[in-house]
Amino acid sequence: MSRLIDAHVHLWNRATDPQPWIDPTTMAVIDRDFAPADLERMLDATGVDAAVVVQSSNSAAETRRLLAHPSSRIVGVVGWAELTADVAEQLDELDPSVRARLVGIRHLVHVDPDPAWLERPDVGTALEQLGARDLGFDLVVRSWQLPQAATVVAAHPGVRFVVDHLGGIAESDDDAGWEAGLRELAARPNAFAKISGLAGVMSGGDGAHLRRVVGVALDAFGPERLMFGSDWPLAELGAGPVAWRRAVDELIAELSPAERHAITSGTASAFYRLGP
Template identity: 30%
Template structure:
C-alpha cells in the first residue's frame, strides 16, 4: 500500500481523541520536567501551547466538525480547573464550539473522587473520565503510578461514574485486558472505550498474539468500544502498511459501530501531519460501505460521547 494521495476528504470527521493545553493558564506537572526519552523521538515540541486554533489549523483540510478533548495530565490536586478552562475555550467565537466534548481526569482511588466527579459533571460538555492505567513488567513502559485495576478502592469508586452518566476512557496494555474485561462485565451499564487500539507497543509474536487475544476478549463485552488512535506512540515511523492490521483487525473484532478514529494530537503530531494521519485512516477504510465509513469517521464517536 502506498502513501495516501488524491484522498476524498468530503466525509466529515469527529476527532475522538485529542488534547489541548495552555502552559500559562494551567499547571501541567509534566511540562516542568525536562524532555526525556519515551520512545517518541524529539518531544520538545510538546512543551508549547496547543490550543483550538492550532487544532483547527492542523485539521483545516479534513472537514473536522466536532472533537473530543481527553485530559492532558493537568495538576491532579484540582483537575476540575482543566474542565473550567475548556468550557471557556469552547465558548469563544473563534473556537467554533471545539472541543465539543470533554473527557476529564479523576483519580478514582482518591478520597476526593466523588467530589471531583460531581464538579466535572456540572459542566455541560463533560462526557467521561480518563485515568491512565498502563502498568507493565518493564518499568520503562509504566504510565500509571499503581495497578489501579487491582486496587479495591479504585474498583469500588469506578461505580460512581454511573451516578453522573459518565463513560470511561481506558488506556491499558494487552496484559491488562482480562482485568479490564472483568471490570466491564461487573459494570455493564458504564460505557468504556479502549484508547489507542489497545496500545500494541510490543511487536514480537507472543505480544502480538496476546494483544489480539485481549482485544477479542474485550470485543465480547457489549459496553466496550475501541478508539483507533495513538499509533505513532507504538510505531514512530509508521506507514499505511504498518498501520493496516492495527486498524482493520479491531474494526473486524468490534465492528464499525463500536470503533472510532482519533488523532491523539499534538502527541502524534511528533510523528505525522494531521492530513497524513487522517488520509491514511480514510485510505484504510475506503473499501468499506459508506455506512461503515460514516460510523468510523464520526457516527460512533457522536453516539458514544452524545455529541
C-alpha cells in the same frame, strides 16, 4: 451531512498544567503549548468539524480549564476525577454552566504506580457512579493491561468503556499478546475502541502492520464500536494529523458508507452522547 469528529485530541498550557513527560530533544515538535486556536487550525487542515478534548494530566484543575475553553469546535471534554474518592460529589462541584461539556472521565492507568489500580474496590464504586451519570470511561492502558481491563469492563456492564489507541499496540512488541487482549476486551459489549495513537506506527513505513492492526480492531469490535481519533498533538511525533486522517480514510475505504460514518462520526457521537 453529519459532522466529522476527532474523538481524541489534547490541549495544554504548561504554565498551569506541566507536561514533564515531553522530552525537549526527542519531542521538540510538541515541546510547546497547544491552545484552542491551534486545534481549530488542525481540524481545518484535516477536514474535521469537531473534537473531543481528553485530559493529559490527573488534575481536577486541568479539567475545569478544559471545560471553560469557549471554542465551538470542542464538543466534549474527557476530564479527570479522583476515582478513589466520591466521584458524584466531585462532579457536583463543577460549574453548572460548563458541566454538560463533560462527556467522560479518564485516569492515566498506564503510568499509575499501582499496577492493580483498575481493580481497586473504591475505583469500582466510582465507575458505577460514572455509569449512573451516563458518563463513559476512557481506558488508557498498555497491551499487557488489556486482560485486566477486560475483567473490569465485564464487572461493570452498565458503564461504557473506550480503550484509547487500540490498547497501546504502538508501544507493544508482543503482537500476538496484544491481539488476544484486545479481542478479550472486545467480547464485552460495553467496550469500544479508538483508532488513534497510531501515527507513529504509520510513520515507521510498515503499511502491512498498520493494516493488520486496524483489521484486527475492525474484526473484533465492528465499525459500530470504533471511532477515529488523531491523538493530536502527539500525532506530530509521527506522520502528522493530516497524513493520519488520510491513512484512516484509506484503511476503511472498502467499508460501506454507514460503516465509515460510524467510525468518523456516529460511534463517537453515541458513546459520548454528543447529540446530532
